[in-house]
Amino acid sequence: MMTNQTHDFTLAEATARVRIDELAPVSRFSLRVRPAQAATLGRALGLDLPDRIGRIAEAQGRTALCLGPDEWLICAPEAARDAIVAAARKAYEATPHSLTEISDREISYRISGPAAQELLTIACPRDLDLLAPGCAVRTVFDTVQVVLWRDGPQDFRLDVWRSFAPHVRALLEIGQAELAAGL
Structure with missing residues (x-):
């Protein structure tokens, strides 16, 4: 029974x-940059990088979340992936940073x-x-x-x-x- x-x-x-x-999937990036250079790199990426942990900034369909004093999570539509990578590469010499794609x-x-x-x-x-x-x-x-x-x-x-x-x-x-x- x-x-x-x-x-x-x-x-x-x-x-x-x-x-x-x-x-739905989005493009995601882990960004590390010195706080003194965050504003410069943010402009290169097309958005302000917030300077307080837990704060979010949005522009052009992109979102930046401050996870730590020198760490941000960048989210954007999948179509923006290549533009973000290209902008970061172009800014690297003047603003050293680490941008790692973590989309998957x-x-x-x-x-x-x-x-x-x-x-x-x-x-x-x-x-x-x-x-x-x-x-x-x-x-x-x-x-x-x-x-x-x-x-x-x-x-x-x-x-x-x-x-x-x-x-x-x-x-x-x-x-x-x-x-x-x-x-």
Whole structure:
């Protein structure tokens, strides 16, 4: 005899409170440059490099996130990849830096809806009330290093290394189901 377990909730109920979507690929770069030269290199790349950790700057469809005193994450449409590489190469002699393409290393999930913040708290130790919309931070989700973006009050992005994505997605889906069940 086989046991069959049923639940009182549906996937539709789970996604009504919080939605998890994998986002389309983008060009990503890890940029290291001395803070004194950040403004010069930013102009060469077509955007201001923010000077405070967690701050974001956007221009021409490109986004720069300050991850550390001399470290930025640059995201742009895939079509902008070659232009960014060419601009960095041209600026290198006057402004030494390290620009490494990491596009294939990560994927991004959008977590949105009225229970998005609650879902993220299942495995993120950060106080998300302190993460203002329009900011992002490097943190952990369970034991996985991630970049967490807060795009709006109920709208987050989670950049995850591709090798850890199945683990993170599974945790998010378990949490989503638990929220729908009222656990």
